[in-house]
Amino acid sequence: MMKHYTVFGGHLSSELELPELPAAEPAGADWVLRVSNTLPPATSSREELGVASVDEGVAVRLFAVPGGYRLVYDDTGTFDVRGGGSEITWYPAPGASPALAQLDVLGRVLALAFHAAGIYCLHASAVALEGGAVGFIAPKFHGKSTTAYALVHAGGRLITDDTLPVLFGDPPLVRPGVQRVRLWGDSVSAVGANAAEGGEGMGKFVVDDLSAQQLLRGTAPLVALYLLAPVAANPGGEAVVRSRLSPVESALALVGHAKIGALLGGSERQVLFKRAVELAGVVPVYRLSIARDFERLSEVAGQIAEWHGAGGGVRLELEAGAV
Numbered sequence: 001m002m003k004h005y006t007v008f009g010g011h012l013s014s015e016l017e018l019p020e021l022p023a024a025e026p027a028g029a030d031w032v033l034r035v036s037n038t039l040p041p042a043t044s045s046r047e048e049l050g051v052a053s054v055d056e057g058v059a060v061r062l063f064a065v066p067g068g069y070r071l072v073y074d075d076t077g078t079f080d081v082r083g084g085g086s087e088i089t090w091y092p093a094p095g096a097s098p099a100l101a102q103l104d105v106l107g108r109v110l111a112l113a114f115h116a117a118g119i120y121c122l123h124a125s126a127v128a129l130e131g132g133a134v135g136f137i138a139p140k141f142h143g144k145s146t147t148a149y150a151l152v153h154a155g156g157r158l159i160t161d162d163t164l165p166v167l168f169g170d171p172p173l174v175r176p177g178v179q180r181v182r183l184w185g186d187s188v189s190a191v192g193a194n195a196a197e198g199g200e201g202m203g204k205f206v207v208d209d210l211s212a213q214q215l216l217r218g219t220a221p222l223v224a225l226y227l228l229a230p231v232a233a234n235p236g237g238e239a240v241v242r243s244r245l246s247p248v249e250s251a252l253a254l255v256g257h258a259k260i261g262a263l264l265g266g267s268e269r270q271v272l273f274k275r276a277v278e279l280a281g282v283v284p285v286y287r288l289s290i291a292r293d294f295e296r297l298s299e300v301a302g303q304i305a306e307w308h309g310a311g312g313g314v315r316l317e318l319e320a321g322a323v
Helices: 098-116 144-152 185-191 247-256 266-280 294-307
Strands: 003-007 010-014 031-035 047-055 058-065 068-073 077-082 087-092 120-129 132-137 157-160 163-167 182-184 195-197 204-207 220-231 240-244 285-291
Touching: 031 098, 047 266, 058 098, 058 266, 068 098, 077 098, 087 098, 098 120, 098 163, 120 144, 120 220, 120 266, 132 144, 144 157, 144 294, 157 163, 220 247, 240 294, 247 266, 247 285, 285 294
Parallel strands: 010 031, 031 087, 132 220, 220 285
Antiparallel strands: 003 010, 047 058, 058 068, 068 077, 077 087, 120 132, 120 157, 120 163, 182 204, 195 204, 240 285
16 A cells, blocks of 8 residues: 655655655655565666665665666665656565665665656755755764754754755755754753654664754755864864865765765766766855864854854745655
């Protein structure tokens, strides 16, 4: 039986239940996810594009196949993505966990669907401010989610905490992702957030204290991307400093933080790099040096908000709904 959900500014019809997503009324679907209890169909040819680690001892491999792509997980099975990203079929491995498959779908599978549709997908947190959307890219433990959460409480609206789809245009637009902030335990304590254990281990928690008014449901123009670079706190220095990257540095940063960049090798590497260069040519990318001090987080948020014209509160009015 098909379930219907709102995600990434669009409509997902799915035979796999995805309880983390808000329900939607049946309508024209941007993506259709079906579950098949047969073996994945044989292909006449396939090109292995890349492999990435999912967890200890668990990997995922991406293949280009006739008419689309195939993701093969060691634990959950195979996902075929066809129809320009709009058609997804899951072939579960024996004993596969639906809960783990849900994480796969909301992570790499839909990111692959965006790639198939020509949309650049970043591993990033993002917030809408008065002047537009700003995104934060960085490896784990660098404060993407914490910075985004602080900006939301400085008057912004959360766009996403993990996966940021960017639609090319004039200007480029971003679509909302899964809007649940996940913070490490020290960040939860420092910012005083209401949170529950996220089931991910290693002290990560899901924040559940954001109101509907603090979430952006529509699209927003992307005006800046920030590569986070935490530095030792200097009591007499500035809490945050930004410096714009060169076009080459910007493109390399975007490739390095593509959601499924590790998988997009082979014939897809050139496609990924070309899109990164195009995006870096129209959206400024900055290195953001942030004092590694929770007590100065409000200064950081205030300065970023000031840079993007949100000192008096967010007044960005955008039409909600799917693109």
